[in-house]
Amino acid sequence: MAKEKLVKEITSMDEDFARWYTDIVKKAELVEYSSVKGCMVIRPYGYAIWENIQKNLDNMFKETGHENVYMPMFIPESLLNKEKDHVEGFAPEVAWVTHGGSEKLNERLCVRPTSETLFCEHYKNIIQSYRDLPKLYNQWCSVVRWEKTTRPFLRSSEFLWQEGHTIHETEEEAIAETERMLNVYADFARDYLAIPVLKGRKTEKEQFAGAKATYTIEAMMHDGKALQSGTSHYFGDGFAKAFEIQYTDRNNQLKNPYQTSWGVSTRLIGAIIMVHGDDNGLVLPPKIAPSQLVIVPIATKKEGVLEKASELYDRLKASGLRVLKDFTDQTPGWKFAEYEMKGVPLRLEIGPRDIENNNCVLVRRDNGEKVIVSLDNLENEVNAILEDIQASLLKKAEKNMAENTFDATDLEEMKKIADEKNCFIRTMWCGDRECEEKLKDVVGVTSRCMPFTDEKLSDTCICCGKKAEKLVVWGKAY
Amino acid sequence: MAKEKLVKEITSMDEDFARWYTDIVKKAELVEYSSVKGCMVIRPYGYAIWENIQKNLDNMFKETGHENVYMPMFIPESLLNKEKDHVEGFAPEVAWVTHGGSEKLNERLCVRPTSETLFCEHYKNIIQSYRDLPKLYNQWCSVVRWEKTTRPFLRSSEFLWQEGHTIHETEEEAIAETERMLNVYADFARDYLAIPVLKGRKTEKEQFAGAKATYTIEAMMHDGKALQSGTSHYFGDGFAKAFEIQYTDRNNQLKNPYQTSWGVSTRLIGAIIMVHGDDNGLVLPPKIAPSQLVIVPIATKKEGVLEKASELYDRLKASGLRVLKDFTDQTPGWKFAEYEMKGVPLRLEIGPRDIENNNCVLVRRDNGEKVIVSLDNLENEVNAILEDIQASLLKKAEKNMAENTFDATDLEEMKKIADEKNCFIRTMWCGDRECEEKLKDVVGVTSRCMPFTDEKLSDTCICCGKKAEKLVVWGKAY
Numbered sequence A, B: 001m002a003k004e005k006l007v008k009e010i011t012s013m014d015e016d017f018a019r020w021y022t023d024i025v026k027k028a029e030l031v032e033y034s035s036v037k038g039c040m041v042i043r044p045y046g047y048a049i050w051e052n053i054q055k056n057l058d059n060m061f062k063e064t065g066h067e068n069v070y071m072p073m074f075i076p077e078s079l080l081n082k083e084k085d086h087v088e089g090f091a092p093e094v095a096w097v098t099h100g101g102s103e104k105l106n107e108r109l110c111v112r113p114t115s116e117t118l119f120c121e122h123y124k125n126i127i128q129s130y131r132d133l134p135k136l137y138n139q140w141c142s143v144v145r146w147e148k149t150t151r152p153f154l155r156s157s158e159f160l161w162q163e164g165h166t167i168h169e170t171e172e173e174a175i176a177e178t179e180r181m182l183n184v185y186a187d188f189a190r191d192y193l194a195i196p197v198l199k200g201r202k203t204e205k206e207q208f209a210g211a212k213a214t215y216t217i218e219a220m221m222h223d224g225k226a227l228q229s230g231t232s233h234y235f236g237d238g239f240a241k242a243f244e245i246q247y248t249d250r251n252n253q254l255k256n257p258y259q260t261s262w263g264v265s266t267r268l269i270g271a272i273i274m275v276h277g278d279d280n281g282l283v284l285p286p287k288i289a290p291s292q293l294v295i296v297p298i299a300t301k302k303e304g305v306l307e308k309a310s311e312l313y314d315r316l317k318a319s320g321l322r323v324l325k326d327f328t329d330q331t332p333g334w335k336f337a338e339y340e341m342k343g344v345p346l347r348l349e350i351g352p353r354d355i356e357n358n359n360c361v362l363v364r365r366d367n368g369e370k371v372i373v374s375l376d377n378l379e380n381e382v383n384a385i386l387e388d389i390q391a392s393l394l395k396k397a398e399k400n401m402a403e404n405t406f407d408a409t410d411l412e413e414m415k416k417i418a419d420e421k422n423c424f425i426r427t428m429w430c431g432d433r434e435c436e437e438k439l440k441d442v443v444g445v446t447s448r449c450m451p452f453t454d455e456k457l458s459d460t461c462i463c464c465g466k467k468a469e470k471l472v473v474w475g476k477a478y
Helices: A018-025 A044-063 A084-093 A115-126 A171-191 A236-243 A267-276 A305-318 A333-341 A352-356 A374-403 A411-420 A433-442 B015-027 B042-063 B083-095 B115-124 B171-191 B236-244 B267-276 B305-318 B330-339 B352-356 B375-403 B410-420 B433-444
Strands: A029-034 A040-042 A074-076 A095-100 A103-111 A133-144 A160-170 A197-201 A213-220 A226-236 A260-263 A291-296 A323-325 A344-350 A359-364 A370-374 A406-407 A425-430 A444-452 A470-475 B031-034 B041-043 B074-076 B096-100 B101-113 B135-144 B158-168 B197-201 B213-220 B226-236 B257-265 B295-299 B321-326 B346-350 B360-364 B368-373 B405-407 B426-430 B445-449 B470-475
Touching: A018 A029, A018 A103, A029 A160, A029 A197, A029 B115, A040 A044, A044 A133, A044 A160, A044 A171, A044 A291, A084 A236, A115 A133, A115 A160, A115 A213, A115 A260, A115 A370, A115 B031, A133 B171, A133 B213, A160 B267, A171 A213, A171 A226, A171 A260, A197 B041, A197 B226, A213 A267, A213 A444, A213 A470, A226 A236, A226 A370, A226 B352, A260 A406, A267 A374, A267 B226, A291 A305, A305 A323, A305 A374, A323 B015, A333 A344, A352 A359, A359 A374, A359 A433, A370 A374, A374 A406, A374 B321, A374 B368, A411 A433, A425 A444, A433 A444, A470 B295, B015 B031, B015 B267, B041 B042, B042 B135, B042 B158, B042 B171, B042 B267, B074 B236, B115 B135, B115 B158, B115 B236, B115 B257, B115 B360, B135 B213, B158 B171, B171 B197, B171 B213, B171 B257, B213 B267, B213 B375, B213 B445, B236 B257, B257 B267, B267 B375, B295 B305, B295 B352, B305 B321, B305 B330, B305 B352, B321 B410, B330 B346, B346 B352, B346 B375, B352 B445, B368 B375, B375 B405, B410 B426, B426 B445
Parallel strands: A291 A323, A291 A344, A406 A425, B295 B321, B295 B346, B405 B426
Antiparallel strands: A029 A040, A074 A103, A095 A103, A095 B096, A133 A160, A160 A260, A197 A213, A197 A444, A213 A226, A226 A260, A344 A359, A359 A370, A425 A470, A444 A470, B031 B041, B074 B101, B096 B101, B135 B158, B158 B257, B197 B213, B197 B445, B213 B226, B226 B257, B346 B360, B360 B368, B426 B470, B445 B470
């Protein structure tokens, strides 16, 4: 009855990275497909990762003064139509509700693809004076975008996310908020997900529909491709004007306020998989792993083994760690493969000989290292190793990004680099959309971001040779 | 510029309970209406109550072995149609998505009114053997039911809830789960919301579409009306048969598993309002209040007052309490009314004379009692009072339910009781739907539940006089 050793069934990442990814999301039991086109079932193990992401990010939002709210999931067509750029960006990919029960609706409702319009309508209702500002709101919900090609976590028709929506007295305050939340995202990615990111501004072509500026964090996956992992938008007073949101300022004048929005989604789980995973499965950073350590008893029928394993389980749990124990009758080998597949950061093995020596064996998921540690000091040893795993994962990911980031000042050179491997390529750019599109056609890359830097690689655009002020990072993206 | 004293604007509950309710949800800033028919915006203060409900209930679910998942929000029409009773119950009130972007869909999708069908499809995919059972899943999400008449929290077209869906090897196990979760709900209502509930089984007429048995917790509001506050359903193997879910049992035979589902929603916030609120606004039980105590400094311009108030804020926060401080330039009177409206359980006033005497004043929201306490022992005093408030609220609600529950053995008597006031009326019932419907027409009540008891008030049905085994509690319901 025992399941097969799961690891045999995964495609190697070097052979086919895309299939490797799909194998992992299925075999680590993160998601399952459903009969609804482009929608996925997030299974307990996948959802537990999302819960840890939520909990920690939500704390960071609250520490920076944000409050959670909940907006309706439907947007009347007339409301979606109020901001011109916004509706143009989203209308082609929304799901339309046309009937309630057996009755045809007077006005179609779309299922929210994002909620700027609903927040604007609400802000118009509740904001009168500068005393009502700022409002720093966030919501955790699911949104729907009718995608043609979908992949679990990376691009699905429905996905879970958070969307922050804030409104301010001044331009400066709103811009500061846009930057603050980008930094929150970057810090979270680094400190919890062990993922280094590039911070920068999107080119106009890649900007959010209706935004004056879009900031982004871009992460590099193991295969050298980029994943846009979070965005923060500055809207100026464009939405406020379209929705007629006004407030009485400190000089008793009517003014339009300034707005931002920012979001990250379950896509972050895709990033974790593709940054840290290996040919044995998922590798989870201890800070967001549903279980940080799994206890696998050896020779479970020998007297005292299960008792000792239970005792260690209780001890480690009491110390505040997230611990799992597997006392089932599967073989140790099966269990090793199973928890490697699931990316549990640390495995604790304990058998009769270990007990005799007052020891246990700890095996790291990230590098396979085995150490024998005394049971006397177990909690501290485990914590130290988990910290080291967290730091090592970040370091490895930083190394991958550094080693796969190249500068180019010549189009042929750029093309050669891009043909050779997936990577980040830094070049100067004149700012023209034409050049941006040409680079896509000729080199096969898209602009990832313009990092916040004054650095210059040359004075001219890599594409047209005209004067260039902007440093851009290009890459192939998911 | 100062806001008006809010409390002046509320309708008295004795004058018009429905308007009083609507005034509170608006004035305490729990919800705001939106342009989407029957949908509401849950504002930060309302959502913070929901977050506290979620956090504590979720802990109780996890302690009883449940795991969270996320299912798609759409159900293809063919999937909804698979279980006959279920689709009949829900099809008339679902929202239909017919278009994705500009394309008409091949098959309509409904926005989930509840997710039995999706869980069944998923269970069919992942369950093969008795080793895969039980699955104890839950999800937090929003659902849509196209309601004609809506009221914030009580009945809205979209609402937030949790829905547990479990699947088991045996009938006994599934029934035990159905009962266990009903008890979790009842315990939660009593221990966190300070709301006593009646536990029982629904009559067949009031049963969930597709269920073999529906259990319910029924709470009595301040006005004597009933609010169905949570339900737990036993499905037998009906859904499993309709969806062809089978597993290989311990004797290697193919069998259909047994299922349950159970849910509570933001309706619980409506219950809190209507059980504990008064003419000054909301009254929140300390265990789920977003802020348990608010600090209002008196004579803020006097030297040392704000410093002392800040010091107390830090001390109380450090002790683990949820504390708010209001150092704005509004008058103390305005602040008192404001936090009474918002139902903050305890108010701490501190002014120059208090500081001189090393004292502060604590004022209870539930009964207005004022006590002067020494600052030396503040944390303990506050905790003791909060515990007493929690206990007093429960006691008061229990008293209201006890005083407004009556037995009747005669139809005229029952009618007289029901005409006089809203209340629970206990009678014997033969079990016939006809009698149930007649009582609705003649007495104006619906069956709330059949409590789990062997108690008998007589041997005959209050309506038809035939032999009756069942004790039923009747009432007017929201």
